[in-house]
């Protein structure tokens with residue numbers, strides 16, 4: 001079995017690592033302080049071809065494979081889960097455009113997403129429809145050559161910045177013959193009539209990311225703004241979630257790595273009882289567990305990414321990567337906090353940020369319980 005990376009993969013991994021240390025780490029401190037979207041950082045990242053990493057070259061993208069993207073995502077997440085998530089949502093939605101949008105929609109939106117001039121967002125969740133996305137009530141009705149959309153989405157990432165545009169919205173478009181809801185996806189221009197940005201949420205971490213309510217009141221969009229076939233919305237969303245789950249595996253792996261690197265450095269220099277903390281066996285047990293969790297998370301994530309990159313079935317593996325890696329990163333963040341003692345309680349330490357960032361990885365992109373249900377279903381339960 002060959003675990004080596006190609007020279008292109010190593011090059012992009014190194015590029016992401018260098019940029020993360022030089023640019024993302026200091027920008028993360030700024031985001032923690034001012035809670036603002038990092039426009040300048042996004043522009044620089046986009047200039048490296050990262051915003052359009054998976055988008056084909058004919059649309060101005062870099063046309064790079066998903067496994068390489070996953071390698072770069074881990075690097076970013078070692079220093080900033082916030083920026084990793086901003087990028088992850090953008091890539092995920094760009095992939096939906098690539099797979100499901102019409103030729104005209106791709107020609108218009110993909111060059112803008114490739115250059116990072118516009119930021120992509122995905123609106124599925126509602127106050128009454130989280131894990132049960134089928135429970136959504138946002139409606140879209142076709143009248144002549146226009147859809148009229150009514151409803152409210154919550155928690156939506158990336159949708160309310162100065163460069164947000166083309167948000168992919170899931171809405172109920174009628175009832176199917178079998179009595180189930182017909183759900184379709186739509187492209188919402190930021191300036192659509194009747195579309196307004198609602199409250200922006202105050203969060204315990206991911207401070208530079210925009211998360212908000214999106215309100216649709218008789219919002220009118222052209223009939224041509226439906227994405228793909230009418231009624232294919234949920235299928236498209238679930239298809240997109242495979243890549244999203246693998247990406248969460250990579251982000252959680254990056255978080256575990258940040259926890260381990262920070263804890264190793266700290267426990268080697270901090271002395272108590274006349275010895276470095278790292279010389280105590282109870283400390284070593286925590287560090288060793290973190291290292292095992294990190295390696296296993298990375299292997300599971302890379303395997304799922306390998307299947308995805310080769311167009312092979314990966315529903316179970318994507319769910320496993322997300323479930324396992326996020327469990328391990330929560331444990332790693334708790335151990336890193338413990339190893340840093342009282343200093344980890346101070347908000348400006350990395351150990352504190354890792355702890356605040358970790359738990360949400362067990363909830364976003366489908367909660368861990370939903371991943372467990374998926375895996376069980378794949379095993380025939």
Ligand SMILES: Cc1cc2nc3c(=O)[nH]c(=O)nc-3n(C[C@H](O)[C@H](O)[C@H](O)COP(=O)(O)OP(=O)(O)OC[C@H]3O[C@@H](n4cnc5c(N)ncnc54)[C@H](O)[C@@H]3O)c2cc1C
Pocket residue numbers: 089122123124125129130131132154155156157158203206211360363364365366367368369370
């Ligand atoms: C910071 C942030 C960013 C987000 N960004 C986006 C975004 O960009 N786009 C978007 O559409 N959504 C987004 N979300 C929403 C996110 O996907 C949901 O929060 C998530 O899917 C869970 O839904 P919920 O919060 O309503 O929890 P619920 O579904 O209410 O779940 C609550 C608890 O019940 C458990 N549970 C639910 N059903 C079952 C079951 N059948 N069996 C066992 N346990 C169950 C869950 O696992 C969980 O532990 C974001 C959320 C956050 C916090």
